[in-house]
Amino acid sequence: MDNMSKSSNGYVHTTTLVKGEQYSDDVQLQDFAATVAPKWQGTLADKHDMIMLGRSQVLRRNFSFISILGFSAVLICTWELVFANLLFALTDGGTAGLFWGFTVVVIASIFIFSSVAEMASMSPTAGGQYHWVSEFAPAFCQKFLSYISGWVLAIGWQGAVVGLSFVVGTMIQGLISLQDPSYEPQQWHGTLLVIAVVMFCIVFNTSLAKKLPLIEGFILLLHIIGLFAIVIPLWVLAPRNTPSVAFTRFNNGGNWSSVGVAYMVGLLTALSSMMGYDCSVHMSEEIKDASNTLPRAMMWGVGLNAVLGYVVVITLCFTVTDPQALLDSATGFPFIQLFFNVTKSYTATHIMTAIIIVNIVSAVISEIATASRQIWSFARDDGFPFSNFLKKVSPGWNIPLNAVVINFVFGVAISLINLGSSVALNAIVSLTMSALLSSYILSIGCIFLKRCRGEPLPPSVFTLGRWGFAINGIALAFLFIFFVFCFFPMATPVDATTMNWNIAMFGGITLFATFWYIFRGHKKYRPPVDIQNRKL
Numbered sequence: 001m002d003n004m005s006k007s008s009n010g011y012v013h014t015t016t017l018v019k020g021e022q023y024s025d026d027v028q029l030q031d032f033a034a035t036v037a038p039k040w041q042g043t044l045a046d047k048h049d050m051i052m053l054g055r056s057q058v059l060r061r062n063f064s065f066i067s068i069l070g071f072s073a074v075l076i077c078t079w080e081l082v083f084a085n086l087l088f089a090l091t092d093g094g095t096a097g098l099f100w101g102f103t104v105v106v107i108a109s110i111f112i113f114s115s116v117a118e119m120a121s122m123s124p125t126a127g128g129q130y131h132w133v134s135e136f137a138p139a140f141c142q143k144f145l146s147y148i149s150g151w152v153l154a155i156g157w158q159g160a161v162v163g164l165s166f167v168v169g170t171m172i173q174g175l176i177s178l179q180d181p182s183y184e185p186q187q188w189h190g191t192l193l194v195i196a197v198v199m200f201c202i203v204f205n206t207s208l209a210k211k212l213p214l215i216e217g218f219i220l221l222l223h224i225i226g227l228f229a230i231v232i233p234l235w236v237l238a239p240r241n242t243p244s245v246a247f248t249r250f251n252n253g254g255n256w257s258s259v260g261v262a263y264m265v266g267l268l269t270a271l272s273s274m275m276g277y278d279c280s281v282h283m284s285e286e287i288k289d290a291s292n293t294l295p296r297a298m299m300w301g302v303g304l305n306a307v308l309g310y311v312v313v314i315t316l317c318f319t320v321t322d323p324q325a326l327l328d329s330a331t332g333f334p335f336i337q338l339f340f341n342v343t344k345s346y347t348a349t350h351i352m353t354a355i356i357i358v359n360i361v362s363a364v365i366s367e368i369a370t371a372s373r374q375i376w377s378f379a380r381d382d383g384f385p386f387s388n389f390l391k392k393v394s395p396g397w398n399i400p401l402n403a404v405v406i407n408f409v410f411g412v413a414i415s416l417i418n419l420g421s422s423v424a425l426n427a428i429v430s431l432t433m434s435a436l437l438s439s440y441i442l443s444i445g446c447i448f449l450k451r452c453r454g455e456p457l458p459p460s461v462f463t464l465g466r467w468g469f470a471i472n473g474i475a476l477a478f479l480f481i482f483f484v485f486c487f488f489p490m491a492t493p494v495d496a497t498t499m500n501w502n503i504a505m506f507g508g509i510t511l512f513a514t515f516w517y518i519f520r521g522h523k524k525y526r527p528p529v530d531i532q533n534r535k536l
Contacts (some may be wrong), residue, residue, distance in 0.1 A: 006406075016103045034062075043288060054533050062210070064287075068298055072366075075363045075370065077363040079305070079311065085269040087332075090253070090327055091251070092251070099247055108475070110474045121295045123462040124281075124294055125285065125528070127150070127377040128278050128284075128374070129153055129281075130147075130153060131528040136449075142529060147383060147522075148352055149442050152376055152438060152439065157435075168194065171357055178336060178345055178346070187418050194411070194418070197364060204368075227308055227311060227312065253491065255493075258284075265485060274309070277298050281294065282377070291462075320334075338361065371407050381528060382526055414429075427501030430502035434503075443477065444479070448469070
Protein backbone atom coordinates (compact mmCIF):
# COMPACT_ATOMS: atom_id res chain seq x y z
CA MET A 1 0.00 0.00 0.00
CA ASP A 2 1.20 3.50 -0.87
CA ASN A 3 0.68 5.97 1.95
CA MET A 4 -0.59 9.46 1.39
CA SER A 5 2.22 11.81 0.49
CA LYS A 6 2.62 15.38 -0.59
CA SER A 7 3.84 15.57 -4.17
CA SER A 8 6.31 18.05 -5.57
CA ASN A 9 3.47 20.03 -7.12
CA GLY A 10 1.86 20.56 -3.73
CA TYR A 11 -1.25 18.39 -4.03
CA VAL A 12 -1.98 15.51 -1.70
CA HIS A 13 -2.62 12.32 -3.64
CA THR A 14 -2.14 8.57 -3.58
CA THR A 15 -1.49 5.92 -6.21
CA THR A 16 -3.18 3.02 -4.47
CA LEU A 17 -6.54 2.83 -2.78
CA VAL A 18 -7.23 0.55 0.16
CA LYS A 19 -10.55 0.43 1.98
CA GLY A 20 -10.47 2.83 4.90
CA GLU A 21 -7.43 4.79 3.71
CA GLN A 22 -7.36 8.26 5.23
CA TYR A 23 -7.43 11.33 3.01
CA SER A 24 -6.13 14.77 3.85
CA ASP A 25 -9.53 16.11 4.76
CA ASP A 26 -10.81 13.07 6.64
CA VAL A 27 -12.58 11.65 3.61
CA GLN A 28 -12.29 7.86 3.63
CA LEU A 29 -12.80 5.22 0.99
CA GLN A 30 -15.94 3.89 2.69
CA ASP A 31 -17.48 7.33 2.07
CA PHE A 32 -17.37 6.52 -1.63
CA ALA A 33 -20.99 5.96 -2.70
CA ALA A 34 -21.88 4.08 -5.85
CA THR A 35 -25.21 2.97 -7.24
CA VAL A 36 -23.84 0.70 -9.96
CA ALA A 37 -22.56 -2.87 -9.79
CA PRO A 38 -18.90 -3.23 -8.78
CA LYS A 39 -17.85 -4.29 -12.29
CA TRP A 40 -19.02 -0.91 -13.64
CA GLN A 41 -17.28 1.20 -10.98
CA GLY A 42 -13.98 1.29 -12.82
CA THR A 43 -10.46 0.96 -11.50
CA LEU A 44 -8.97 2.02 -8.18
CA ALA A 45 -7.73 5.14 -9.94
CA ASP A 46 -11.29 5.94 -11.01
CA LYS A 47 -12.52 5.57 -7.44
CA HIS A 48 -9.71 7.78 -6.21
CA ASP A 49 -10.59 10.44 -8.80
CA MET A 50 -14.28 10.37 -7.87
CA ILE A 51 -13.44 10.87 -4.19
CA MET A 52 -11.06 13.71 -4.97
CA LEU A 53 -13.75 15.34 -7.14
CA GLY A 54 -16.41 14.82 -4.48
CA ARG A 55 -18.62 12.73 -6.75
CA SER A 56 -20.49 9.42 -6.48
CA GLN A 57 -20.32 6.76 -9.20
CA VAL A 58 -23.85 6.58 -10.62
CA LEU A 59 -23.07 5.89 -14.30
CA ARG A 60 -21.61 2.69 -15.74
CA ARG A 61 -17.94 2.77 -16.69
CA ASN A 62 -18.27 0.67 -19.84
CA PHE A 63 -16.22 2.69 -22.34
CA SER A 64 -12.76 1.38 -23.22
CA PHE A 65 -10.02 3.10 -25.20
CA ILE A 66 -11.33 1.92 -28.58
CA SER A 67 -14.97 2.71 -27.87
CA ILE A 68 -14.28 6.23 -26.56
CA LEU A 69 -11.89 6.82 -29.48
CA GLY A 70 -14.73 5.83 -31.80
CA PHE A 71 -17.10 8.06 -29.84
CA SER A 72 -14.98 11.19 -30.26
CA ALA A 73 -13.73 10.52 -33.81
CA VAL A 74 -17.24 9.80 -35.09
CA LEU A 75 -18.85 12.74 -33.25
CA ILE A 76 -16.37 15.21 -34.73
CA CYS A 77 -16.91 13.57 -38.18
CA THR A 78 -14.06 15.58 -39.70
CA TRP A 79 -14.01 14.33 -43.28
CA GLU A 80 -17.79 14.14 -43.46
CA LEU A 81 -18.12 17.80 -42.46
CA VAL A 82 -15.43 18.85 -44.94
CA PHE A 83 -17.73 17.50 -47.66
CA ALA A 84 -20.87 18.94 -46.04
CA ASN A 85 -19.40 22.45 -45.63
CA LEU A 86 -17.70 22.58 -49.03
CA LEU A 87 -20.04 25.41 -50.06
CA PHE A 88 -18.51 27.73 -47.44
CA ALA A 89 -14.96 26.65 -48.22
CA LEU A 90 -15.29 27.27 -51.95
CA THR A 91 -16.97 30.64 -51.37
CA ASP A 92 -14.39 31.97 -48.93
CA GLY A 93 -10.89 30.75 -49.66
CA GLY A 94 -11.36 28.25 -52.49
CA THR A 95 -9.44 24.98 -52.67
CA ALA A 96 -6.18 26.62 -51.58
CA GLY A 97 -7.94 28.23 -48.63
CA LEU A 98 -9.40 24.85 -47.69
CA PHE A 99 -6.00 23.13 -47.68
CA TRP A 100 -4.04 25.81 -45.86
CA GLY A 101 -6.94 26.55 -43.52
CA PHE A 102 -7.22 22.90 -42.57
CA THR A 103 -3.47 22.80 -41.98
CA VAL A 104 -3.65 25.77 -39.61
CA VAL A 105 -6.61 24.25 -37.72
CA VAL A 106 -4.87 20.88 -37.35
CA ILE A 107 -1.79 22.56 -35.88
CA ALA A 108 -3.99 24.61 -33.57
CA SER A 109 -5.92 21.49 -32.53
CA ILE A 110 -2.75 19.80 -31.34
CA PHE A 111 -2.04 22.66 -28.92
CA ILE A 112 -5.68 23.18 -27.89
CA PHE A 113 -6.53 19.56 -27.19
CA SER A 114 -3.19 18.77 -25.60
CA SER A 115 -4.16 21.44 -23.08
CA VAL A 116 -7.67 20.00 -22.73
CA ALA A 117 -6.31 16.44 -22.42
CA GLU A 118 -4.06 17.46 -19.54
CA MET A 119 -6.97 19.02 -17.64
CA ALA A 120 -9.07 15.93 -18.38
CA SER A 121 -6.36 13.76 -16.85
CA MET A 122 -6.19 15.99 -13.78
CA SER A 123 -9.96 16.08 -13.26
CA PRO A 124 -11.82 13.49 -15.38
CA THR A 125 -15.37 14.68 -14.78
CA ALA A 126 -18.48 14.95 -16.93
CA GLY A 127 -18.56 18.66 -16.15
CA GLY A 128 -15.49 19.29 -18.24
CA GLN A 129 -14.78 22.94 -18.89
CA TYR A 130 -17.08 24.49 -16.30
CA HIS A 131 -15.52 22.25 -13.64
CA TRP A 132 -11.98 23.17 -14.67
CA VAL A 133 -12.83 26.87 -14.65
CA SER A 134 -14.13 26.50 -11.11
CA GLU A 135 -11.03 24.58 -10.05
CA PHE A 136 -8.37 26.71 -11.73
CA ALA A 137 -9.82 30.24 -11.88
CA PRO A 138 -8.93 32.86 -9.26
CA ALA A 139 -11.13 32.46 -6.18
CA PHE A 140 -12.86 35.83 -6.53
CA CYS A 141 -14.38 34.99 -9.93
CA GLN A 142 -14.36 31.20 -10.21
CA LYS A 143 -18.03 30.72 -9.28
CA PHE A 144 -19.37 33.25 -11.78
CA LEU A 145 -17.09 32.21 -14.66
CA SER A 146 -17.82 28.55 -14.04
CA TYR A 147 -21.56 29.25 -14.04
CA ILE A 148 -21.47 31.16 -17.33
CA SER A 149 -19.28 28.48 -18.90
CA GLY A 150 -21.72 25.76 -17.88
CA TRP A 151 -24.72 27.58 -19.35
CA VAL A 152 -23.10 28.54 -22.65
CA LEU A 153 -21.60 25.10 -23.23
CA ALA A 154 -24.85 23.28 -22.43
CA ILE A 155 -26.84 25.40 -24.89
CA GLY A 156 -24.05 25.12 -27.45
CA TRP A 157 -24.18 21.32 -27.43
CA GLN A 158 -27.98 21.48 -27.83
CA GLY A 159 -27.43 23.57 -30.94
CA ALA A 160 -24.94 21.01 -32.23
CA VAL A 161 -27.52 18.22 -32.00
CA VAL A 162 -30.05 20.16 -34.08
CA GLY A 163 -27.36 21.52 -36.41
CA LEU A 164 -26.10 18.13 -37.56
CA SER A 165 -29.65 16.77 -37.74
CA PHE A 166 -30.54 19.71 -39.97
CA VAL A 167 -27.54 18.97 -42.21
CA VAL A 168 -28.79 15.40 -42.63
CA GLY A 169 -32.28 16.62 -43.50
CA THR A 170 -31.09 19.11 -46.10
CA MET A 171 -28.75 16.51 -47.62
CA ILE A 172 -31.72 14.22 -48.16
CA GLN A 173 -33.59 17.10 -49.75
CA GLY A 174 -30.54 17.76 -51.94
CA LEU A 175 -30.58 14.18 -53.20
CA ILE A 176 -34.27 14.50 -54.01
CA SER A 177 -33.59 17.73 -55.92
CA LEU A 178 -30.87 16.00 -57.91
CA GLN A 179 -33.14 13.09 -58.79
CA ASP A 180 -36.21 15.24 -59.46
CA PRO A 181 -35.43 18.80 -60.64
CA SER A 182 -39.11 19.73 -60.24
CA TYR A 183 -38.96 19.15 -56.48
CA GLU A 184 -39.24 22.33 -54.42
CA PRO A 185 -37.77 21.89 -50.94
CA GLN A 186 -40.10 23.09 -48.20
CA GLN A 187 -39.04 24.16 -44.74
CA TRP A 188 -41.52 21.81 -43.11
CA HIS A 189 -39.91 18.91 -44.99
CA GLY A 190 -36.60 19.73 -43.35
CA THR A 191 -38.23 20.13 -39.94
CA LEU A 192 -39.83 16.69 -40.11
CA LEU A 193 -36.52 15.15 -41.16
CA VAL A 194 -34.73 16.81 -38.23
CA ILE A 195 -37.31 15.46 -35.80
CA ALA A 196 -36.99 11.98 -37.33
CA VAL A 197 -33.20 12.01 -36.95
CA VAL A 198 -33.38 13.20 -33.33
CA MET A 199 -36.00 10.57 -32.46
CA PHE A 200 -33.91 7.83 -34.05
CA CYS A 201 -30.81 8.89 -32.12
CA ILE A 202 -32.72 9.14 -28.84
CA VAL A 203 -33.51 5.41 -29.12
CA PHE A 204 -29.78 4.61 -29.17
CA ASN A 205 -29.26 6.75 -26.08
CA THR A 206 -32.05 5.10 -24.09
CA SER A 207 -33.10 1.58 -25.07
CA LEU A 208 -29.68 0.75 -26.53
CA ALA A 209 -27.60 2.76 -24.05
CA LYS A 210 -25.88 -0.34 -22.67
CA LYS A 211 -24.71 -1.23 -26.18
CA LEU A 212 -23.47 2.26 -27.02
CA PRO A 213 -19.74 1.47 -26.53
CA LEU A 214 -20.04 -1.56 -28.86
CA ILE A 215 -21.95 0.52 -31.40
CA GLU A 216 -19.28 3.25 -31.29
CA GLY A 217 -16.57 0.70 -32.09
CA PHE A 218 -18.52 -0.50 -35.14
CA ILE A 219 -19.23 3.04 -36.32
CA LEU A 220 -15.51 3.86 -36.05
CA LEU A 221 -14.87 1.20 -38.71
CA LEU A 222 -17.54 2.74 -40.93
CA HIS A 223 -15.99 6.16 -40.35
CA ILE A 224 -12.68 4.89 -41.72
CA ILE A 225 -13.82 2.46 -44.44
CA GLY A 226 -16.59 4.76 -45.70
CA LEU A 227 -14.04 7.44 -46.54
CA PHE A 228 -12.28 5.25 -49.09
CA ALA A 229 -15.56 4.10 -50.60
CA ILE A 230 -16.06 7.76 -51.55
CA VAL A 231 -12.61 9.06 -52.45
CA ILE A 232 -11.51 6.09 -54.59
CA PRO A 233 -14.17 6.79 -57.28
CA LEU A 234 -13.10 10.43 -57.24
CA TRP A 235 -9.44 9.46 -57.63
CA VAL A 236 -10.21 7.18 -60.55
CA LEU A 237 -12.89 9.10 -62.45
CA ALA A 238 -12.53 12.83 -61.74
CA PRO A 239 -10.52 15.27 -63.88
CA ARG A 240 -7.55 16.77 -62.05
CA ASN A 241 -6.23 20.20 -61.21
CA THR A 242 -2.54 20.87 -61.39
CA PRO A 243 -0.77 21.18 -58.00
CA SER A 244 -0.31 24.91 -58.50
CA VAL A 245 -4.03 25.39 -59.04
CA ALA A 246 -4.99 23.01 -56.22
CA PHE A 247 -2.85 24.68 -53.57
CA THR A 248 -2.59 28.30 -54.69
CA ARG A 249 -6.01 29.14 -56.20
CA PHE A 250 -7.75 31.23 -53.56
CA ASN A 251 -11.26 32.59 -53.97
CA ASN A 252 -12.98 35.67 -52.58
CA GLY A 253 -16.58 34.83 -53.40
CA GLY A 254 -17.77 36.64 -50.29
CA ASN A 255 -16.58 40.01 -51.70
CA TRP A 256 -14.35 40.74 -48.74
CA SER A 257 -11.79 43.53 -48.76
CA SER A 258 -9.01 41.05 -49.51
CA VAL A 259 -8.33 37.39 -50.17
CA GLY A 260 -6.68 37.25 -46.76
CA VAL A 261 -9.91 38.19 -45.00
CA ALA A 262 -11.83 35.69 -47.15
CA TYR A 263 -9.35 33.01 -46.12
CA MET A 264 -9.83 33.79 -42.42
CA VAL A 265 -13.62 33.73 -42.76
CA GLY A 266 -13.32 30.41 -44.62
CA LEU A 267 -11.49 28.92 -41.65
CA LEU A 268 -14.92 28.17 -40.20
CA THR A 269 -15.16 25.13 -42.50
CA ALA A 270 -11.97 23.62 -41.12
CA LEU A 271 -12.83 24.70 -37.57
CA SER A 272 -16.22 22.99 -37.61
CA SER A 273 -14.54 19.76 -38.69
CA MET A 274 -11.91 19.69 -35.91
CA MET A 275 -13.44 21.36 -32.85
CA GLY A 276 -15.34 19.53 -30.10
CA TYR A 277 -13.03 16.80 -28.80
CA ASP A 278 -14.16 17.74 -25.30
CA CYS A 279 -17.15 15.52 -26.18
CA SER A 280 -15.32 12.53 -24.72
CA VAL A 281 -14.59 14.50 -21.55
CA HIS A 282 -18.31 14.68 -20.81
CA MET A 283 -18.36 10.87 -20.93
CA SER A 284 -15.41 10.58 -18.53
CA GLU A 285 -17.46 9.12 -15.68
CA GLU A 286 -18.34 6.24 -18.01
CA ILE A 287 -14.75 5.46 -19.06
CA LYS A 288 -12.56 2.81 -17.44
CA ASP A 289 -9.34 4.27 -16.04
CA ALA A 290 -10.48 7.68 -17.26
CA SER A 291 -7.48 9.74 -16.19
CA ASN A 292 -5.27 7.59 -18.41
CA THR A 293 -7.64 6.41 -21.17
CA LEU A 294 -9.38 9.72 -21.84
CA PRO A 295 -6.40 11.92 -22.79
CA ARG A 296 -4.89 9.17 -24.95
CA ALA A 297 -8.17 8.61 -26.81
CA MET A 298 -8.60 12.35 -27.28
CA MET A 299 -5.18 12.84 -28.86
CA TRP A 300 -5.50 9.71 -30.98
CA GLY A 301 -8.85 11.05 -32.16
CA VAL A 302 -7.26 14.34 -33.19
CA GLY A 303 -4.54 12.48 -35.09
CA LEU A 304 -6.89 10.00 -36.77
CA ASN A 305 -9.36 12.63 -37.93
CA ALA A 306 -6.57 14.93 -39.08
CA VAL A 307 -5.20 12.17 -41.36
CA LEU A 308 -8.65 11.26 -42.71
CA GLY A 309 -9.46 14.93 -43.14
CA TYR A 310 -6.30 15.51 -45.16
CA VAL A 311 -7.25 12.66 -47.49
CA VAL A 312 -10.54 14.38 -48.30
CA VAL A 313 -9.12 17.92 -48.41
CA ILE A 314 -6.35 16.98 -50.85
CA THR A 315 -8.82 14.94 -52.92
CA LEU A 316 -11.14 17.95 -53.21
CA CYS A 317 -8.27 20.31 -54.03
CA PHE A 318 -7.43 18.21 -57.08
CA THR A 319 -10.92 17.12 -58.20
CA VAL A 320 -12.86 20.40 -57.86
CA THR A 321 -12.01 21.74 -61.30
CA ASP A 322 -15.02 24.03 -61.73
CA PRO A 323 -15.92 25.51 -58.34
CA GLN A 324 -18.57 27.89 -59.64
CA ALA A 325 -20.55 25.10 -61.29
CA LEU A 326 -20.65 23.26 -57.97
CA LEU A 327 -21.65 26.41 -56.08
CA ASP A 328 -24.56 26.90 -58.50
CA SER A 329 -25.88 23.37 -57.91
CA ALA A 330 -29.62 23.10 -57.22
CA THR A 331 -28.86 20.47 -54.57
CA GLY A 332 -27.48 23.09 -52.21
CA PHE A 333 -24.44 20.88 -51.59
CA PRO A 334 -21.49 21.17 -53.98
CA PHE A 335 -20.20 17.71 -53.01
CA ILE A 336 -23.43 16.03 -54.17
CA GLN A 337 -23.09 17.71 -57.55
CA LEU A 338 -19.41 16.72 -57.64
CA PHE A 339 -20.29 13.06 -57.02
CA PHE A 340 -22.84 13.12 -59.83
CA ASN A 341 -20.58 14.98 -62.28
CA VAL A 342 -17.80 12.46 -61.69
CA THR A 343 -19.80 9.20 -61.61
CA LYS A 344 -22.59 10.18 -64.07
CA SER A 345 -24.79 7.92 -61.97
CA TYR A 346 -27.71 8.74 -59.69
CA THR A 347 -27.29 5.42 -57.89
CA ALA A 348 -23.59 5.95 -57.20
CA THR A 349 -24.26 9.51 -56.02
CA HIS A 350 -26.99 8.31 -53.66
CA ILE A 351 -24.77 5.57 -52.22
CA MET A 352 -21.77 7.86 -51.72
CA THR A 353 -23.93 10.54 -50.09
CA ALA A 354 -25.73 7.93 -47.97
CA ILE A 355 -22.40 6.95 -46.41
CA ILE A 356 -21.90 10.53 -45.28
CA ILE A 357 -25.49 10.75 -44.02
CA VAL A 358 -25.16 7.54 -41.98
CA ASN A 359 -21.92 8.75 -40.41
CA ILE A 360 -23.40 12.14 -39.52
CA VAL A 361 -26.46 10.47 -37.99
CA SER A 362 -24.02 8.40 -35.94
CA ALA A 363 -22.39 11.65 -34.84
CA VAL A 364 -25.79 12.91 -33.66
CA ILE A 365 -26.11 9.78 -31.49
CA SER A 366 -22.83 10.69 -29.81
CA GLU A 367 -23.78 14.36 -29.56
CA ILE A 368 -26.98 13.54 -27.67
CA ALA A 369 -24.93 11.46 -25.23
CA THR A 370 -22.49 14.34 -24.78
CA ALA A 371 -25.16 17.02 -24.46
CA SER A 372 -27.18 15.01 -21.94
CA ARG A 373 -24.12 14.38 -19.73
CA GLN A 374 -23.23 18.06 -19.83
CA ILE A 375 -26.77 19.01 -18.76
CA TRP A 376 -26.83 16.32 -16.08
CA SER A 377 -23.47 17.32 -14.65
CA PHE A 378 -24.34 21.03 -14.46
CA ALA A 379 -27.73 20.16 -12.96
CA ARG A 380 -26.19 18.09 -10.13
CA ASP A 381 -24.38 21.30 -9.16
CA ASP A 382 -27.76 23.07 -9.27
CA GLY A 383 -26.78 25.22 -12.22
CA PHE A 384 -30.14 25.05 -14.00
CA PRO A 385 -33.73 25.70 -13.08
CA PHE A 386 -35.42 22.35 -12.34
CA SER A 387 -32.04 20.81 -11.54
CA ASN A 388 -33.62 18.20 -9.27
CA PHE A 389 -35.42 16.79 -12.30
CA LEU A 390 -32.49 17.07 -14.72
CA LYS A 391 -29.91 15.44 -12.44
CA LYS A 392 -31.97 12.33 -11.75
CA VAL A 393 -30.34 9.04 -12.82
CA SER A 394 -32.95 6.34 -13.24
CA PRO A 395 -32.25 3.13 -11.26
CA GLY A 396 -31.43 0.22 -13.53
CA TRP A 397 -30.80 2.50 -16.50
CA ASN A 398 -27.74 4.20 -14.97
CA ILE A 399 -28.01 6.98 -17.50
CA PRO A 400 -29.28 10.55 -17.00
CA LEU A 401 -32.58 9.65 -18.66
CA ASN A 402 -34.33 12.94 -17.91
CA ALA A 403 -31.45 14.88 -19.44
CA VAL A 404 -31.61 12.68 -22.54
CA VAL A 405 -35.36 13.34 -22.84
CA ILE A 406 -34.72 17.09 -22.54
CA ASN A 407 -32.40 16.75 -25.56
CA PHE A 408 -35.33 15.42 -27.54
CA VAL A 409 -37.67 18.15 -26.31
CA PHE A 410 -35.19 20.89 -27.14
CA GLY A 411 -34.35 19.26 -30.47
CA VAL A 412 -37.99 19.24 -31.53
CA ALA A 413 -38.64 22.75 -30.21
CA ILE A 414 -35.61 24.24 -31.97
CA SER A 415 -36.39 22.44 -35.24
CA LEU A 416 -39.93 23.85 -35.20
CA ILE A 417 -38.42 27.33 -35.37
CA ASN A 418 -37.47 26.45 -38.95
CA LEU A 419 -41.18 26.55 -39.87
CA GLY A 420 -41.21 30.25 -39.19
CA SER A 421 -37.68 31.29 -40.03
CA SER A 422 -34.64 29.34 -41.19
CA VAL A 423 -32.58 32.40 -40.27
CA ALA A 424 -33.62 32.04 -36.61
CA LEU A 425 -32.77 28.33 -36.67
CA ASN A 426 -29.34 29.00 -38.15
CA ALA A 427 -28.73 31.62 -35.46
CA ILE A 428 -29.31 29.07 -32.71
CA VAL A 429 -27.27 26.37 -34.43
CA SER A 430 -24.35 28.76 -35.02
CA LEU A 431 -23.95 29.17 -31.25
CA THR A 432 -22.12 25.84 -31.03
CA MET A 433 -18.81 27.09 -32.36
CA SER A 434 -18.61 30.21 -30.22
CA ALA A 435 -19.70 28.20 -27.16
CA LEU A 436 -16.95 25.63 -27.66
CA LEU A 437 -14.26 28.22 -28.37
CA SER A 438 -15.21 30.36 -25.37
CA SER A 439 -15.18 27.33 -23.07
CA TYR A 440 -11.68 26.42 -24.26
CA ILE A 441 -10.51 30.01 -23.79
CA LEU A 442 -11.83 30.15 -20.22
CA SER A 443 -10.57 26.76 -19.07
CA ILE A 444 -7.16 26.90 -20.76
CA GLY A 445 -6.82 30.55 -19.76
CA CYS A 446 -7.35 29.65 -16.11
CA ILE A 447 -4.71 26.92 -16.04
CA PHE A 448 -2.37 29.19 -18.03
CA LEU A 449 -2.82 31.84 -15.35
CA LYS A 450 -1.94 29.33 -12.62
CA ARG A 451 1.22 28.46 -14.50
CA CYS A 452 2.06 32.16 -14.88
CA ARG A 453 1.72 32.57 -11.12
CA GLY A 454 3.73 29.44 -10.37
CA GLU A 455 0.83 27.88 -8.48
CA PRO A 456 0.67 24.10 -8.01
CA LEU A 457 -1.46 21.93 -10.30
CA PRO A 458 -3.15 18.61 -9.56
CA PRO A 459 -1.19 15.45 -10.46
CA SER A 460 -2.04 13.85 -13.79
CA VAL A 461 -1.09 10.81 -15.84
CA PHE A 462 -1.02 12.89 -19.01
CA THR A 463 1.06 15.97 -18.34
CA LEU A 464 2.54 18.72 -20.50
CA GLY A 465 5.37 19.17 -18.02
CA ARG A 466 7.67 22.10 -18.57
CA TRP A 467 6.13 22.69 -22.00
CA GLY A 468 2.71 23.38 -20.48
CA PHE A 469 3.16 27.15 -20.32
CA ALA A 470 4.13 27.42 -24.00
CA ILE A 471 1.48 24.96 -25.22
CA ASN A 472 -1.30 26.70 -23.26
CA GLY A 473 -0.16 30.09 -24.53
CA ILE A 474 -0.06 29.04 -28.18
CA ALA A 475 -3.47 27.38 -27.82
CA LEU A 476 -4.93 30.62 -26.46
CA ALA A 477 -3.42 32.67 -29.30
CA PHE A 478 -5.13 30.45 -31.87
CA LEU A 479 -8.40 30.41 -29.93
CA PHE A 480 -8.70 34.18 -29.67
CA ILE A 481 -8.26 34.54 -33.44
CA PHE A 482 -10.76 31.77 -34.19
CA PHE A 483 -13.24 33.25 -31.73
CA VAL A 484 -13.24 36.63 -33.50
CA PHE A 485 -13.74 35.23 -36.99
CA CYS A 486 -16.45 32.74 -36.00
CA PHE A 487 -18.83 35.72 -35.78
CA PHE A 488 -18.20 36.88 -39.38
CA PRO A 489 -20.90 36.33 -42.03
CA MET A 490 -20.07 34.27 -45.10
CA ALA A 491 -20.30 37.17 -47.57
CA THR A 492 -20.81 40.90 -47.96
CA PRO A 493 -22.90 43.00 -48.23
CA VAL A 494 -24.90 41.74 -45.27
CA ASP A 495 -28.65 41.82 -44.70
CA ALA A 496 -30.97 40.18 -42.17
CA THR A 497 -30.96 36.84 -44.02
CA THR A 498 -27.19 36.62 -44.60
CA MET A 499 -26.08 38.00 -41.24
CA ASN A 500 -24.23 35.63 -38.91
CA TRP A 501 -26.43 35.95 -35.82
CA ASN A 502 -24.00 33.94 -33.72
CA ILE A 503 -22.89 37.09 -31.91
CA ALA A 504 -26.48 37.89 -30.92
CA MET A 505 -27.13 34.36 -29.67
CA PHE A 506 -23.85 34.15 -27.75
CA GLY A 507 -24.38 37.55 -26.19
CA GLY A 508 -28.01 36.76 -25.41
CA ILE A 509 -27.23 33.46 -23.64
CA THR A 510 -24.37 35.08 -21.71
CA LEU A 511 -26.57 37.96 -20.58
CA PHE A 512 -29.42 35.64 -19.61
CA ALA A 513 -27.07 33.41 -17.61
CA THR A 514 -25.58 36.49 -15.94
CA PHE A 515 -28.97 37.87 -14.90
CA TRP A 516 -30.11 34.44 -13.69
CA TYR A 517 -26.89 34.12 -11.69
CA ILE A 518 -27.42 37.53 -10.07
CA PHE A 519 -31.04 36.98 -9.12
CA ARG A 520 -31.08 33.27 -8.27
CA GLY A 521 -28.14 31.22 -9.55
CA HIS A 522 -25.59 32.48 -7.04
CA LYS A 523 -27.79 31.19 -4.21
CA LYS A 524 -28.33 27.71 -5.63
CA TYR A 525 -25.24 26.91 -7.70
CA ARG A 526 -22.55 24.86 -5.96
CA PRO A 527 -19.26 25.34 -7.81
CA PRO A 528 -17.27 22.10 -8.17
CA VAL A 529 -14.29 23.49 -6.29
CA ASP A 530 -16.47 23.73 -3.16
CA ILE A 531 -17.42 20.06 -3.43
CA GLN A 532 -14.16 18.33 -4.27
CA ASN A 533 -11.82 16.95 -1.63
CA ARG A 534 -8.59 17.96 -3.29
CA LYS A 535 -6.59 20.28 -1.06
CA LEU A 536 -3.28 22.12 -1.36
